[in-house]
Amino acid sequence: MDKNRIIVFDTTLRDGEQSPGCSMNTEEKIKIALQLEKLGVDVIEAGFAAASPGDFDAISRIAEQVKNSSICSLSRAIDNDIKQSGLAVSKAPLHRIHTFIATSPIHMKYKLKMNEAEVIKRAVHAVEYARTFVNDVEFSLEDAGRSEIPFMKEVMDAVINAGATTINLPDTVGYRLPHELGAMVKELSDFAGDRAIISVHNHNDLGLSTANTLAAVMNGARQIEVTMNGLGERAGNSALEEAVMAIKTRKDAFGDLYTNINTPEIYPTSRLVANITGVEPQQNKAIVGKNAFAHESGIHQDGMLKNNETYEIMRPEDVGVFKESTLILGKHSGRAAFRDKIEHLGFDKVSDEELNAAFERFKILADKKKDVSDDDIRMLITDEALNQDKTYELEALQISDCSNGVPTAAVAIKFQNQIMRDAAIGDGTMDAIFKTIDRLTGYNGELKDYKVTSVTEGKDALAKVTTRVSFDESSPAFVGHGLSIDTMLATAKAYLSALNSYLSQKERLSKQTSHQV
Ligand SMILES: CC(=O)SCCNC(=O)CCNC(=O)[C@H](O)C(C)(C)COP(=O)(O)OP(=O)(O)OC[C@H]1O[C@@H](n2cnc3c(N)ncnc32)[C@H](O)[C@@H]1OP(=O)(O)O
Ligand SMILES: CC(C)C(=O)C(=O)O
Numbered sequence: 001m002d003k004n005r006i007i008v009f010d011t012t013l014r015d016g017e018q019s020p021g022c023s024m025n026t027e028e029k030i031k032i033a034l035q036l037e038k039l040g041v042d043v044i045e046a047g048f049a050a051a052s053p054g055d056f057d058a059i060s061r062i063a064e065q066v067k068n069s070s071i072c073s074l075s076r077a078i079d080n081d082i083k084q085s086g087l088a089v090s091k092a093p094l095h096r097i098h099t100f101i102a103t104s105p106i107h108m109k110y111k112l113k114m115n116e117a118e119v120i121k122r123a124v125h126a127v128e129y130a131r132t133f134v135n136d137v138e139f140s141l142e143d144a145g146r147s148e149i150p151f152m153k154e155v156m157d158a159v160i161n162a163g164a165t166t167i168n169l170p171d172t173v174g175y176r177l178p179h180e181l182g183a184m185v186k187e188l189s190d191f192a193g194d195r196a197i198i199s200v201h202n203h204n205d206l207g208l209s210t211a212n213t214l215a216a217v218m219n220g221a222r223q224i225e226v227t228m229n230g231l232g233e234r235a236g237n238s239a240l241e242e243a244v245m246a247i248k249t250r251k252d253a254f255g256d257l258y259t260n261i262n263t264p265e266i267y268p269t270s271r272l273v274a275n276i277t278g279v280e281p282q283q284n285k286a287i288v289g290k291n292a293f294a295h296e297s298g299i300h301q302d303g304m305l306k307n308n309e310t311y312e313i314m315r316p317e318d319v320g321v322f323k324e325s326t327l328i329l330g331k332h333s334g335r336a337a338f339r340d341k342i343e344h345l346g347f348d349k350v351s352d353e354e355l356n357a358a359f360e361r362f363k364i365l366a367d368k369k370k371d372v373s374d375d376d377i378r379m380l381i382t383d384e385a386l387n388q389d390k391t392y393e394l395e396a397l398q399i400s401d402c403s404n405g406v407p408t409a410a411v412a413i414k415f416q417n418q419i420m421r422d423a424a425i426g427d428g429t430m431d432a433i434f435k436t437i438d439r440l441t442g443y444n445g446e447l448k449d450y451k452v453t454s455v456t457e458g459k460d461a462l463a464k465v466t467t468r469v470s471f472d473e474s475s476p477a478f479v480g481h482g483l484s485i486d487t488m489l490a491t492a493k494a495y496l497s498a499l500n501s502y503l504s505q506k507e508r509l510s511k512q513t514s515h516q517v
């Protein structure tokens with residue numbers, strides 16, 4: 001392998017999904033995986049196959065569809081976990097199993113209740129077993145950041161001899177300072193030599209994850225594990241966009257090191273992940289935050305007008321920000337201009353069906369809203385792509401809620417080409433809507449999370465509602481998305497969208513089970 005190439009291993013769909021409130025359904029994971037492939041990531045960690053049937057299903061379907069990135073699944077050093085990972089990734093042209101066990105004294109003593117010899121034995125067996133499924137096996141020494149170097153060397157020797165091809169050194173709790181992490185990586189990558197690729201996986205508990213990832217690269221790591229928008233357990237993981245753009249922008253510091261990331265796809269990927277998870281990057285987030293390329297003060301604006309480089313070290317277009325087309329869309333625009341616009345916004349894989357549906361919705365929006373912004377269009381397309389399951393469709397909603405009155409909702413839903421109507425009262429308007437939908441569909445959803453954000457500014461902004469709803473105790477909560485100028489309409493759509501996702505996943509899993517019987 002080229003010694004200057006940094007392998008980008010994206011774990012948005014696994015560690016990123018471990019962010020509270022970020023769980024995604026299969027269709028959403030597939031959308032993100034296809035976009036990550038377009039972004040040019042080398043390895044996509046698509047999930048933890050043994051965690052749930054839904055995770056297994058998502059990894060297997062991603063493995064069937066992604067061709068150019070390697071598909072990976074995480075597993076404890078436990079045979080069944082490894083077997084599930086092996087089966088889930090088997091259909092991908094490029095695939096990997098990632099297995100791990102903790103090596104720090106605190107994890108071994110209190111969590112695993114194993115001594116060093118037992119940990120090594122489990123690690124070796126896990127790698128050998130994983131090699132019976134795939135040739136590409138990554139082994140992680142969990143909590144490497146708090147592990148002892150001599151013991152790590154013993155583990156590394158053993159698992160490399162057992163067939164591990166990549167050794168990952170996670171700073172699981174974000175403990176190390178950059179100079180310490182750099183020194184650890186230097187010693188262990190010198191130790192591994194050409195026998196394995198050294199990887200790092202840094203958490204952001206002290207806000208140091210990107211600094212640590214870069215220190216590791218400077219000291220011999222040739223794989224970085226990152227997530228889009230820095231999502232991940234607790235304070236998150238090292239952000240893909242930050243590490244990649246630092247290496248690209250500071251060639252003077254990184255020399256010939258490079259990644260294969262197609263950087264203009266960074267912003268579209270960030271938007272897709274934010275829209276799907278409902279978790280927006282903070283406004284001042286590097287590279288992808290709303291303010292990352294905004295200039296507020298007079299002296300800066302003056303400088304920018306004279307020469308962009310006075311206040312910008314990267315060109316926004318290099319990360320896909322402001323890929324504006326010159327066509328202004330309004331109520332008189334046609335399909336050709338609409339397609340041109342969405343291609344400029346980076347959506348080149350939109351089917352004719354999705355385009356037509358989004359175009360119809362665009363026309364309705366353009367009638368109500370003076371300026372249809374790029375963000376509005378981006379949301380219409382994403383929303384259409386996310387709501388392909390249309391078992392139940394909202395036809396009409398009427399609500400009444402006056403102070404001291406009785407909040408009431410009347411709802412009409414299309415199901416199997418029939419329109420069903422009902423009305424109910426509730427403890428508030430939202431409650432009345434959900435109760436009516438439950439009565440019409442026969443399901444009893446429990447709302448776990450509800451978020452509303454406005455897509456653009458102004459009184460006529462589109463409202464984007466994200467719900468997480470649980471429909472039975474044995475499955476996780478399902479995410480639903482709704483988009484409308486009217487917040488309550490968006491709410492009803494988001495609730496139905498979560499129900500549609502739940503039903504389609506249930507149907508797919510029951511087909512798989514009857515297939516296996
Ligand atoms: C640092 C990380 O991000 S690690 C990845 C985190 N991701 C996840 O946990 C994925 C989601 N997890 C799950 O769905 C569940 O935890 C499962 C299905 C994996 C396991 O569920 P359960 O069998 O109920 O176990 P539970 O989660 O309660 O406890 C974990 C067990 O695995 C053991 N374990 C933890 N890591 C490892 C490992 N790498 N190898 C072997 N065993 C391990 C723990 O010691 C504990 O064992 P014990 O029950 O004998 O004490
Ligand atoms: C499983 C490993 C790689 C992990 O996520 C961590 O240690 O943080």
Ligand SMILES: [Mg+2]
Nearest residue numbers: 015172201233
């Ligand atoms: Mg992690």
